[in-house]
Amino acid sequence: MIANPADGRMYMELMNGQAGQSVDLGALRALTICTRVNDGEENRELLSIQGDREAAAVRIYSGASPRLEALSLTVELYTDAKDSPLTLSVPWQAIGRGPHDVLLRFSGHIVELFVDGVLVDEEWPMGSVQLENAVAQTYEGIEDTRIWNAALTDEELNGFIRDREGLMARESAYLGGEPGSIQYWRPRGFNTGVGDCMPYFDGEVFHIYYLFDRRGHASKWGLGAHQWAHISSKDLKSWMQHPMAVSITEAWEGSICTGSVIAKDGYYYAFYAVRAVDGSPARLTYAVSPDGIQFTKSEKYIDISNRYTLSSVRDPHVFLDAEGLYHMLITTSLVDGDRHEGCLTHLVSKNLVDWQEEPPFIVPGYHDEPECSDYFEWNGWYYLIFSNDGLARYRYSREPLGGWMRPAMDTIDCVQMRVPKTASFAGGRRLAAGFLSEPGRYGGELVIRELLQNPDGSLGLAFPAEVVDRSGPxxxxxxxxxxxxxxxxxxxxxxxxxxxxxxxxxxxxxxxxxxxxxxxxxxxxxxxxxxxxxxxxxxxxxxxxxxxxxxxxxxxxxxxxxxxxxxxxxxxxxxxxxxxxxxxxxxxxxxxxxxxxxxxxxxxxxxxxxxxxxxxxxxxxxx
The missing domain is CATH 2.60.120.560 (Exo-inulinase; domain 1)
Known part of the structure; x- marks a missing residue:
């Protein structure tokens, strides 16, 4: 290793087929590897780093990854949190034959895989990479390898991109191009999907916050590692993609779960639950934003009593009633001895900060818990939506807080349109957003529906005119x-x-x-x-x-x-x-x-x- 006296960081340089000397780096929560792969379209080892007692720390190879059947460029990262590694990969078919500049950056709470400057995969680790008496080894097909005991900055990473002008073209080639319509859209990449959607209309812009998914809920050793992603539109035709609204920023965060957005006094409040990596009850919290784009976590948490199953607390939905009182509906179960009944817990607040617990809002009587709830008023009718086993159901009433009536047709689409939630839109319209499920895995394509209100208050569904592709010959x-x-x-x-x-x-x-x-x-x-x-x-x-x-x-x-x-x-x-x-x-x-x-x-x-x-x-x- 070579020390940089300016910042104290060290890096190792390796030639093709060269093994580095043993260096004791200890337990690292930051690491960067930059290497050049000449051609890897066959099963072979490319680079490995082993810690003390020959324990694997990082492995880069060409082969089938655990979740990709295609031959892929694959990276395995081992931490002391789990025996099994986190795996990042990209199919060779997506990036083409080498040579390619490959860069792996581990920043404690996130590890990212770049190919030629394009972010092709990411994972969310916990724990440290054990590099006591570490030894690095490169194999045939690898050259110009550098290893840092730090996470390089974005500006430093840009220095390794040989052709910045061609970056956008490479992104399109590696990740796929953007479709002509937002209907059935999913984020670019080969392992991405749209998860639970949380639409919100601020009077001018229609926002869709959604759980960004990789690997069908399998990231971070199956915890999901979901984050709130964000797209928006003023006309439902032209859509803008924004940075992550609420991201994983700490290793203890297993997943940023579903919630809702509400505005107050010129600020946007995003309410959600955080699933912890240690299996402890999810934490109800919120983040605040002045523009609905960049949110800052409040680091404040909302408690409910132990009359509910605290381990399943999730999906907070917040709304404002006509008297200026805020209500929060939370998915969990009501505990009565050995009996647990799925319900929506009910909290109220005057300021979105201090919450008081009320009796359960609804106990619908299904075998599981009512998820991803939604509540709204529309032309004098009040609606409550919740999902069981992914299938969205609704109830309606002439009274703001029920009693709730069940219509003959009480479902929103079918079960393959998962957990839709709704938001108003210009002209008195209302839209629902959910995702098309995939067999045996979480996440899929975005699906948008137009809600129709019948004279008796019941609901129908249609294709929104703006997202239907009728332009083809x-x-x-x-x-x-x-x-x-x-x-x-x-x-x-x-x-x-x-x-x-x-x-x-x-x-x-x-x-x-x-x-x-x-x-x-x-x-x-x-x-x-x-x-x-x-x-x-x-x-x-x-x-x-x-x-x-x-x-x-x-x-x-x-x-x-x-x-x-x-x-x-x-x-x-x-x-x-x-x-x-x-x-x-x-x-x-x-x-x-x-x-x-x-x-x-x-x-x-x-x-x-x-x-x-x-x-x-x-x-x-x-x-």
């Missing part, structure tokens, strides 16, 4: 009605092959209320591997199901009920994307669901009756 349409009939069984009319992702619209008129009708997408013209989008008038049901499946195995995660008007003329608008289908029916109900496999072939069908399909139009989606 029409690639096919039917000049005449398409009639499909079979009174005793199944009939189909093959449309043919449709290239790429597309928007499909049509009107359908069934002649028998007990029939089934709809359309299908599949990978082949035989429709053995595909999905039926099936309308059932007599059941008032719409479902997206595999074309060949056992009837009683229909996936209720991709069905909605109490769909009115399916026995008459039905207008259908569908967005068919790689991996999922999004539908709006009669401009009043929506459903989004994942599909597995290709969607190249399209057909229309009927079963046990006759259906006519009018004004069929297919338009290409813009990229």
């Amino acid at each position: 029409i690639v096919a349409q039917a000049a005449e009605a398409l009639s499909v009939e079979n009174l005793t069984g199944f009939a189909e009319q093959l449309w043919g092959k449709v290239e790429g992702e597309y928007a499909l619209s049509f009107e359908a008129v069934p002649e028998q209320p007990t029939m089934f009708y709809g359309f299908s997408v599949a990978s082949g013209a035989d429709f053995k591997q595909g999905y039926d989008i099936r309308f059932e008038p007599s059941n008032r049901k719409l479902g997206i199901h595999e074309t060949h499946c056992v009837g009683f195995r229909e996936d209720e995660a991709s069905s909605i009920y109490h769909v009115e008007g399916l026995e008459g003329r039905v207008f259908v608008e569908a967005i068919v994307k790689k991996g999922f289908i999004d539908l709006c029916v009669n401009g009043k109900r929506t459903i989004i669901a994942r599909i597995n496999g290709e969607h190249a072939y399209l057909r229309f069908f009927s079963q046990f009756g006759r259906a006519c399909f009018y004004n069929i139009r297919i338009s290409q989606l813009s990229e």
